[in-house]
Amino acid sequence: MRRLFRTDYRQDITLFRSNGDRFWYAVLAVLMIAAPAVLGEFYIGELGGLFIFAIAGVGLMLLVGYTGLISLGHAAFLGIGAYVNAVLLKQDVSFLITLPIAGLFTGLCGAAIGRPTLRMSGLYLAIATLAFGSIVGTVFQKWESVTGGFDGFPVPTPYFFGLALDNATGIYYASLAVLVFVLLIAANMLRSPVGRAMVAIRDSEVSAQSMGINLARYKTLAFAVSAGMTGLAGALFAHYVRYLAPDAFDVLLSVQFITIVFVGGLGSLRGAILGAAFVRLLPQFIAIVRDDLPFGIGRLPGLEPSLFGLVLVLVILFQPQGLNGMWLKFTAWFQEFPFKRQASYRRQKSYARSERLR
């Protein structure tokens, strides 16, 4: 049985809680760096895709899981990042410059769309981002002089100090580096006053405001950072798919991102990565069992979106803490052994909070 005995306030905000954590994260880092030497090309490619989704997932987690705002338009930010990166690369700008520009530009777009809509409740934000995503998707299709329309847009090969990142391993390492960068930013934000303000806004806007938090500023900041991270993911995504098609960035992709956040578990960065793993593995799993399912279920055209929908519904109804919650319960069972009781994780009775009279 392990007890965390805190003797210092600094222990509340350290990146790693204990030496054990440090050790296991170091092991994980070594494994990730060594993975391309062991695993085949296919698995490395899939892992790269997983990392890209995890980057977007971390961005969205800051927004949904920590600030309590919902966005149904993050596929548009992914698309903006992807097209900005690809168009700039075509102008012979270095990848080292296009990648940050893709992130910054997308972040600015996020601030621009967030600033007016964030004055309102989360519901309106969901609707506004849905509309925004739909508009951006149409722009990708119709602005043919830049995006190539439905003919698609071949993404130029990026060079990293003269090294061509044209194979799965290159994308893998680039995505891994960006993911670690994004995770560090998120973790550092969350242990700083900015992150505390975001969490306070999530838990109660009224009390956050009465503690002197500027709601509009922190909400816009959260939205911009979230969009920027998704833009970075988009830049890498462009290289991952190599050929940009405008209809890839639709509502379904936004729902996949939201699924990452909900299935992973709201309010945990680990959850964003677990959720990304789930979202990337589910289609693979479907592909494997497709032929073995009875009654031709595997051949149905709308199978994948409906499964995402079903998973979302089941998670929200029965496991609101998501995969991260399951992991925490699992480890707690060992840490508390043998003191786990039926009532340990019983949910408290909760009541609807009215947003009307305020």
Added chain:
Amino acid sequence: MEDAARLLQLAINGAASGCIYGLIALGFVLIYKATEMVNFAQGDIMMLGGFIAYALIAKVGLPYWAGALLAMMITAAFGYVLDAVVLRRVIGQPQFAVVMLTLGLGFIFRAGAGITWGYDSVGFATPFTNKTVKVAGMVLGQDNLSIIVGTVLLCVVLYLFFSKTRLGVAMQAASQNQLAAYYMGIPVRRIFSLIWAISAAVACLAGVLLSPVSMIDVNMGSLGIKAFAAAVIGGFGSIPGCLVGGVIVGIVEQFAGYKLPTGFQEVTSNVVLLLMLLVRPQGLFAERMGKRV
């Protein structure tokens, strides 16, 4: 003169599609006013309603009116069960949980409809299909007129229901203050489920009215996004507001398709929605004591 008639015809077509948006928005607003939930699956419930009507009229062979009425009743029962079984469980969870839950339900409905009725567009014969009337030198489709008349009739029925019947007044009470309504002996939970039932029936009516104009298919639920524009213009809490909003969106969309280059028509409703949020987020018909969002 020719041009004026053309413009008027465009306006009437726009008003007809706007009435459909308004009807879907009406479903959002009824549920939102009562439970503060927003049903992102409303468009998909309309799709289900349309398919149920198709099954009853084209497959079973019921007459149009009986089939439409029965379809509305079945969809209403579906809405009741949906609330009682699924949505009642998430009371107390954050609002965006409901958003995601209903979005997920929408995807499931689409798959369910696809499995049951297939992914092809279907339609059924209505008394209004391909018939026209001439009014003052203009040729108007009866299908479009039937949508407008049906919407107006529904509004009258709903108005009478909410203001004259015991149940309607109880629903108003539950919408305004749940706790006070509960103390007065109103079974708030059952009332909420009934409101879901009404909203589902309205969606079904929208699907039935729409069927002569456009075919019924699995993806017709995406009209829901346009209905959001209608609801936001109306102020998201006002029943006449959302119908007016729907008509505005419909007409603007028709004229955008007529005047502007291709591609603009698809985004008009979204642009209108965003502009409305920028300029007047409380909507055209904000309630006086209403929610400041």
